[in-house]
Amino acid sequence: MNFASDNWAGAAPRVLEAVARVNEGAMRAYGGDEVTARVKARLCDVFERDLSVFLVVTGTAANALSLATLAQSWRSVLCHAEAHVVDVECGATEFYSGGAKLVGLPGVGGKVPLEAVARHLAVPRRVPHQMIPAALSLTQSTELGTVYSVDEIGALAELAHAHGLGVHLDGARFANALVRLGATPAEMTWRAGVDILSFGGTKNGCIAAEAVIVFDAERAGHIAERRMRGGHLLSKSRFVAAQLESYLAADHWLDLAAHANAAAARLAAGLARLGIRIPLAVEANQIFPILPAGVDAALRAAGAAFHPWTTASLPEGTAIGEDEVLVRLVTSFATRDEEVDRFLAVAAQGMREVNAV
Amino acid sequence: MNFASDNWAGAAPRVLEAVARVNEGAMRAYGGDEVTARVKARLCDVFERDLSVFLVVTGTAANALSLATLAQSWRSVLCHAEAHVVDVECGATEFYSGGAKLVGLPGVGGKVPLEAVARHLAVPRRVPHQMIPAALSLTQSTELGTVYSVDEIGALAELAHAHGLGVHLDGARFANALVRLGATPAEMTWRAGVDILSFGGTKNGCIAAEAVIVFDAERAGHIAERRMRGGHLLSKSRFVAAQLESYLAADHWLDLAAHANAAAARLAAGLARLGIRIPLAVEANQIFPILPAGVDAALRAAGAAFHPWTTASLPEGTAIGEDEVLVRLVTSFATRDEEVDRFLAVAAQGMREVNAV
Amino acid sequence: MNFASDNWAGAAPRVLEAVARVNEGAMRAYGGDEVTARVKARLCDVFERDLSVFLVVTGTAANALSLATLAQSWRSVLCHAEAHVVDVECGATEFYSGGAKLVGLPGVGGKVPLEAVARHLAVPRRVPHQMIPAALSLTQSTELGTVYSVDEIGALAELAHAHGLGVHLDGARFANALVRLGATPAEMTWRAGVDILSFGGTKNGCIAAEAVIVFDAERAGHIAERRMRGGHLLSKSRFVAAQLESYLAADHWLDLAAHANAAAARLAAGLARLGIRIPLAVEANQIFPILPAGVDAALRAAGAAFHPWTTASLPEGTAIGEDEVLVRLVTSFATRDEEVDRFLAVAAQGMREVNAV
Amino acid sequence: MNFASDNWAGAAPRVLEAVARVNEGAMRAYGGDEVTARVKARLCDVFERDLSVFLVVTGTAANALSLATLAQSWRSVLCHAEAHVVDVECGATEFYSGGAKLVGLPGVGGKVPLEAVARHLAVPRRVPHQMIPAALSLTQSTELGTVYSVDEIGALAELAHAHGLGVHLDGARFANALVRLGATPAEMTWRAGVDILSFGGTKNGCIAAEAVIVFDAERAGHIAERRMRGGHLLSKSRFVAAQLESYLAADHWLDLAAHANAAAARLAAGLARLGIRIPLAVEANQIFPILPAGVDAALRAAGAAFHPWTTASLPEGTAIGEDEVLVRLVTSFATRDEEVDRFLAVAAQGMREVNAV
Incomplete structure (x- = not known):
């Protein structure tokens, strides 16, 4: 009776089979292989647009890379007070960003309240003394098992964008929220204003497969270099790609x-x-x-x-x-x-x- | 005809089978599982001593965590001028250490010459103006396909220790060197003076499995926290552990x-x-x-x-x-x-x- | 009618005269001069004990160096929610510490309430997922013009020490608090449990002169190297030392x-x-x-x-x-x-x- | 008989007098004062163009801020093997840039040879594995007492620009080189291709006064924030500005x-x-x-x-x-x-x- 965590589960059989299947023969390393290319194409289909994809093996890496891309060292990131990024990643975002500050806002059910964001953004801040908000990070579904509606995401993103903030979605449990809402991936993300997504596969049946998805290529910045120096570019990338390929196939x-x-x-x-x-x-x-x-x-x-x-x-x-x-x-x-x-x-x-x- | 890289190969069948086998049932996450514990015990056997083990999925992560542990931000690390750590990891060691300097020493065949180390260490350096060497990093087998003898490692380590440096071995191709020398893992590492080892499995048949091995627990420092904030603690750690378990079993x-x-x-x-x-x-x-x-x-x-x-x-x-x-x-x-x-x-x-x- | 800031004032005449007086002749650079040595000795007198002193020219530098010494990159620092370190130093502590997290606790009058610290420390935290508190930073006098009593500092420091935290005092307005309390410098600091002090001179009549004072030399860690690479070791150090010498002379x-x-x-x-x-x-x-x-x-x-x-x-x-x-x-x-x-x-x-x- | 360092000298009398003179009355803090504005205007005159100025008190700070602006964490900076930035600043550039690599090129008389730069830039490098050169840092006059001709700077800068590198000049002894060449400040800097200058005053008669000068405002990036979080924005900025004002007046x-x-x-x-x-x-x-x-x-x-x-x-x-x-x-x-x-x-x-x- 495991109700401790979705991380305590193993992997879905189809995912394991795909890993075994992809083993055959030699393939280019470091993401230059055809499976990685196919996953990217598949994600473009899934999200109904062109996008940049960076595969990694942990949600912490995906989140930290995403937020480091949105927030320079001297900027801040708004999130829920109990968000994974601020609570249990041991400062990964601070590490990857070089010291950006995570500002945790309280809110019932793990949701960032629109009013709390508005209030925080309404405070005048002085450059260069104060750290100016650069990003809003939402978790979908939240750490407390609730789900933002598409409209809620849209309203938060609109407010964030109006103040020049980028919007990140921590989708460690992306699929759980999506099926709950009955929305399309596009509706729950970029159409609602999400700029960067940590697309999680691990908690939902992969061995270890996550993706940083950047909807606007201009914002993809230097994720390739950041991932490399973070030690997150796997040499045998095909094995991560194969997980996601089977994961995404036939709406699995x-x-x-x-x-x-x-x-x-x-x-x-x-x-x-x-x-x-x-x-x-x-x-x-x-x-x-x-x-x-x-x-x-x-x-x-x-x-x-x-x-x-x-x-x-x-x-x-x-x-x-x-x-x-x-x-x-x-x-x-x-x-x-x-x-x-x-x-x-x-x-x-x-x-x-x-x-x- | 793949002679491009050992990274272009897939995984050894036994490793894949072990991954499939370990999938059954729920297990504690984040390395609290029994497989991870067994791998640690097995590595203690293999190296004939107690040691600390930190599993990761890339050699870059293993190297950067190791060197960040040995060298504070204001110290330097000596290595070969064409070592992986200084040449093709996009500054991972600089990133994880917060800015330590890698000093590349030239040497035939990718080997760090004893005389070059001695010469570098003989130069007087002034604190706090200059960065003082804190570690020596050797690659075994080297980036140029050669192998240090046990005596060569011993002499380099002795010199390093005499000057207060820690010794790191980048063992991305550890097994290839070991079988060449016919030495035991203990002889080629801690008995020769190696303090921290990047133990590589990926290039030699794993999917993605490496381990930071610290021989002297006192030197293990805060690798657990560094690994976490680097995004390198896998939730479903069993899948990395299972690779290494099958890899190490029966001298595979x-x-x-x-x-x-x-x-x-x-x-x-x-x-x-x-x-x-x-x-x-x-x-x-x-x-x-x-x-x-x-x-x-x-x-x-x-x-x-x-x-x-x-x-x-x-x-x-x-x-x-x-x-x-x-x-x-x-x-x-x-x-x-x-x-x-x-x-x-x-x-x-x-x-x-x-x-x- | 300047009531905007004590930073808008110039310098006290005696301080300026000392700067002019110290100009004569050649002196060793980078703090090797006799004036710097005399200031250190004078501070030992003032604080009635041996201590380590590191001169800098801004309070931000003093604070960041102090807190980086107490808190590793993966640790947190408790302070008041409106403390200078968390509010208007643009992330200097995050920068110097490599990403430590500042946790701002609310409290009337800019004082950190004992209960708030106790409550925060009572929450169990898991290594390596969560950032463990490593330091408590108090501001004396506070950003809101109030002053901690010696007993209040003592109680906070005792609680902090009981949980393994180091105690930092941001003394940008140290003298204002001291004369208010009628306490001795020793009483208001190390005798009450303060481990590291940002001793401010600038706001109270210096041109630009602050000192990181470490009461327990064992905790002075690598401030010398951190100061150097932060660009805060002045070559003509005598001019900073001379300010503090005249500042401290005859209880000026x-x-x-x-x-x-x-x-x-x-x-x-x-x-x-x-x-x-x-x-x-x-x-x-x-x-x-x-x-x-x-x-x-x-x-x-x-x-x-x-x-x-x-x-x-x-x-x-x-x-x-x-x-x-x-x-x-x-x-x-x-x-x-x-x-x-x-x-x-x-x-x-x-x-x-x-x-x- | 001081021939140890120009840092062992005190300050020029006129500089000291200016510091005393500027003491009168209240002035806006943090560089909002009129003296700082006048110095900027004066530097525009001196360099015959509009430019951005950031005052600091050490050459190390000026250099590190300059290079962090030119080189992201995953890039490298070419300089002479014995340049101040690489040799005696304890990793300040690595610190401020978040880990950029300094590549020291040997050259007679402390000058970076054009051929060495060309050779280094001719090597193909792979993104994201390798650190790509982002800047060239020259020291004028050099650490070995020689002076680049205007043509030499121009040729080096042209080569650097052709490869997309920014050009930094460490001018700790800028004036000594300038009078040697009989060139104008403009000729020796931006007209020759220099993008960012560490303009030194300290070694040549100031107490502690340096300026980061950015010729192309678009490249000034976030120096204001970096300086703040580095602890280098002095509250009583007027005292640094006054030094430079008197220093620059009447060609002093x-x-x-x-x-x-x-x-x-x-x-x-x-x-x-x-x-x-x-x-x-x-x-x-x-x-x-x-x-x-x-x-x-x-x-x-x-x-x-x-x-x-x-x-x-x-x-x-x-x-x-x-x-x-x-x-x-x-x-x-x-x-x-x-x-x-x-x-x-x-x-x-x-x-x-x-x-x-």
């Missing part, structure tokens, strides 16, 4: 994400039926329920893996009792219905015991 | 390297028989012959892939005529005898035509 | 600060008498009154120079009306009573007109 | 340099008369004679201050015997004829004793 990526989202919905519905509170909308593949301590203990005793969570992004007024614990449950393409149901059965038994006290 | 890595070296020897012997000059000893899996232009053209016409080469590391007096071209030929675990023989047959025909003129 | 620095503080007190008292609200205690040489717009206009028309101010550090409930403006008034060693009185006279006339409406 | 700077050069010429002529060899042309204010050890000892015993020197830039065939020592003698605006004559008298006596043996 969307199916994988739809599966993960459905598992989350099934799990959330089950928990709700048990009377367990879930203070945030479950819109992708993450659920943040408030478990009675006894239920938490029963689940762990039964072998369920999941993380306790701390966040300042719950709706105002959400109370977590002394005998309760907020946890994060993550589903993935690999989550089986039996896992969900077993989790729910244990939780149900736990709830009965809690209520019996 | 040594067999792969022995095959590559044998292919190089067969190729070199064949070229020599044709009267083609090879100005440097062929001690691992790279050959740098001087081809008559006609032979070069004939080989390319026949579909052979290989790079022309420029180097200042040939023995003094090596003359390359106007109608000649220095090229690099690289063999790998995947090189087949037929490829070698076909290359030689085309070269032989080319030589006949050249000589007939 | 304390007299200068006492003058500035007295001017501020006189000004604050006068404004209060006029019914102008001053929401923060005036404890050093800065005053933040809320001026009716008409008074603000009248003062500017009369030639007074001062800045409008924006801050989130006013006491809760402080209301600034639509026809009011918060401003900052700064006095200095050079402020003359006539300036204060003229300012007050114009303000009084302005108040009469405002009240007459 | 040229007179000071002419004096230094004349002292060097007098010294060189005297040494030559004694039969002491001077292997490099004395074209500015530095002399590199080969002293018999006995003469060296006699001079030191008599209180002369000067540095022994090590260089690889002497003309081929220059032999320094076992009983000889190469030294550097530097004159300055403050060198008195009596000092020179006394030095020569001691040297003469020393030569007699040496010859008597």
Whole structure:
């Protein structure tokens, strides 16, 4: 019963098969191979436009390269206070940008509020004393399992652009948001104003495959050089490309994400039926329920893996009792219905015991 | 006929099988999995001592993390003038170290001469005006296909240590050197004075698997944090670990390297028989012959892939005529005898035509 | 009527005379001169202990060198949300540290609240994903004209040390705080737990003279090299040293600060008498009154120079009306009573007109 | 008898007087003052064109800011192998640029040979693997006391521009070269192709005053922000500006340099008369004679201050015997004829004793 992370899952079988298949024969190294070229072409199709693609193997690398491209060392980047880039990447953006400042804005459900951005941008700042905002980074779906609507992204991007900021989307869970919205990749990104995208494949079934996608080639800057000196240009690039090729083929990526989202919905519905509170909308593949301590203990005793969570992004007024614990449950393409149901059965038994006290 | 690079090869079948095999079930992410733990234990066995291991996916990352650990921003690193770290990593070491200076020393065959190091270290330098050497980086086997003897490494390391420098070994082609010397991994590294090793798997049959190995845990510094902020801690770390596990199992890595070296020897012997000059000893899996232009053209016409080469590391007096071209030929675990023989047959025909003129 | 900044003042006559006097003859460069040595000895006297001193010419340089010494690139630094280091130094600390993160904590009057630090430190953080706090930076006197008591510094430092953090004091207005408290330099710094001090001279009568003072030589790390590569080791160092020598001689620095503080007190008292609200205690040489717009206009028309101010550090409930403006008034060693009185006279006339409406 | 460095001299009296004179009254801080504006205007006159000026207090800061502007982190900068920027600034350029590589080219007399630049630029380099040259940095007068002719600068700049490189001139001893050549500032800089100049005042009579001068405003990039975060924007900027204003007034700077050069010429002529060899042309204010050890000892015993020197830039065939020592003698605006004559008298006596043996 893995609900700890979509990173704890392995890879989707088709992705593994593609990796095995691409092994045959010699190919040019460092991205000069035909598979890398095909993936780029495929991404152009997927996003319905020409674009620049830079393959990497971690979301942290994709994010840091993206933000270093948008923000010079003396500029700042607005993001949610609990965004991956500011919270758990150990300063990767600061490192790649040479010291740009990440400004974390609080917001319910992990979403950057339009008003918070507007307020921050309304403050006059003096050059060269102060660090001027250069970029807005959004996470879709968010770290708290919610999803920006296309209109929300559009409004945030419009505001950002009006102040000269570039817009980055951390799409570590891009597909989960996309299938939730039923939008096209184009609609959820460049048509809504996104300039640079960290396109994630790893959490949704790849071994290790992410892409920095730059919609406006003029903004692609020197990502090639930054990636190289960051040590992120793989010599046998074909193996990363093959992952993404199979991932994108025949909408496999969307199916994988739809599966993960459905598992989350099934799990959330089950928990709700048990009377367990879930203070945030479950819109992708993450659920943040408030478990009675006894239920938490029963689940762990039964072998369920999941993380306790701390966040300042719950709706105002959400109370977590002394005998309760907020946890994060993550589903993935690999989550089986039996896992969900077993989790729910244990939780149900736990709830009965809690209520019996 | 791929003689362009060992990076153009795919992966060894056993490595691919291990990747497929490790896919089953959920595992802790970010290196907390059991496979990663097993690889570390295996490396302790291989090197006959306790050590710290940090898995990454490129040699550039391994080198930069290693050298950033040994050299603070205001220090310098001595290496060969044509070392990978100084020549083709786009400043990765400068990036990860925050600006340390790489000092390239010339030397025949890609080897750093002991006298050159001694001479450099004998120059008095003033703190804080001048950058003081902090590390010596050697490449084994070298970029020019030669191999340091264990004694040569020992003498260089002794000199380096006597001046307070740490010693790094870039082992992108570690196995090729090891089987050439018939030495143990311990003998070629820490017993000879190496402090930090970039242990390469990719060029010798892995998909993308390298390890920073620190022999003295006290020197491991903050590699964990540096790797994280460099974006090099893979979430699904098991897939990198599984590559190395199968690579190291049952001496597979040594067999792969022995095959590559044998292919190089067969190729070199064949070229020599044709009267083609090879100005440097062929001690691992790279050959740098001087081809008559006609032979070069004939080989390319026949579909052979290989790079022309420029180097200042040939023995003094090596003359390359106007109608000649220095090229690099690289063999790998995947090189087949037929490829070698076909290359030689085309070269032989080319030589006949050249000589007939 | 300069109340814009203590930076708008020139230098104290004695400081200028010392600069002229030190000009005679040749002296060793780069800090090897006897004047620099004498200043160091004098600072040891002033602080009643052995210490390391690094002269620089800006507070920004002193702060950045100090914090880069305490916090590695992957660590964070706690400070007030409106501290100079985080607000108006354009990322100098990020630059010198290679990307350390400044965490701004809100607090009334520009003071870092003990509880806010405790709360921040109580959050568990995971290495290597998260940036671990390495230092606490306090500003004394604060950016909002208040002064930490010795006990407050002691309590904050004790908490910081208990969590392994180093403690930095930004003493751009060190003397103003010192004379306010009537404490000794030792009491306000290392005896209270301060590890590294940016000792400011410029704002209080020097031309450009600051010192990084490290109380525990073991923590002085590589400031010499960092200063050099930052371009902050002046060749004719004697001229900086001479400023500080005269500044420190015969308690001149304390007299200068006492003058500035007295001017501020006189000004604050006068404004209060006029019914102008001053929401923060005036404890050093800065005053933040809320001026009716008409008074603000009248003062500017009369030639007074001062800045409008924006801050989130006013006491809760402080209301600034639509026809009011918060401003900052700064006095200095050079402020003359006539300036204060003229300012007050114009303000009084302005108040009469405002009240007459 | 100071011949150790022009940095050991104090400041020219007129410069000191200007500093005292500018002290009166309040002025805007951070370069918003009228003196800074006047200096900029004066520099436009001096250089006969519009230009951008950024005042700093060290040559290292000026150089590093200049080169960081010309070369991104992943680019390289060509300079002489013994240039100040590469040899004695502790990696300032690497620091400010975020890791750009300085490539030191050997050349007699400290001059970068045109052929060496051409040879370096003729090597094909691959993006993103290799660091591509972005700038050429020349030092005028050179570290070895020689002076590039205007034509030499022009030819080097033309070659650099033809390859897309920017041209930087390290003018720490700019005035000494200028008076030697009898050229105008415009002729020796932008008319010859220089893009950015480190204009030095300190060594030639200022306390601490240098300027980054950017001839083409489009290339001024973000020097303002870089200077700020480097801690090099002085709050009381007027005091730096006043130094340069008096320095530039009525050609005072040229007179000071002419004096230094004349002292060097007098010294060189005297040494030559004694039969002491001077292997490099004395074209500015530095002399590199080969002293018999006995003469060296006699001079030191008599209180002369000067540095022994090590260089690889002497003309081929220059032999320094076992009983000889190469030294550097530097004159300055403050060198008195009596000092020179006394030095020569001691040297003469020393030569007699040496010859008597």
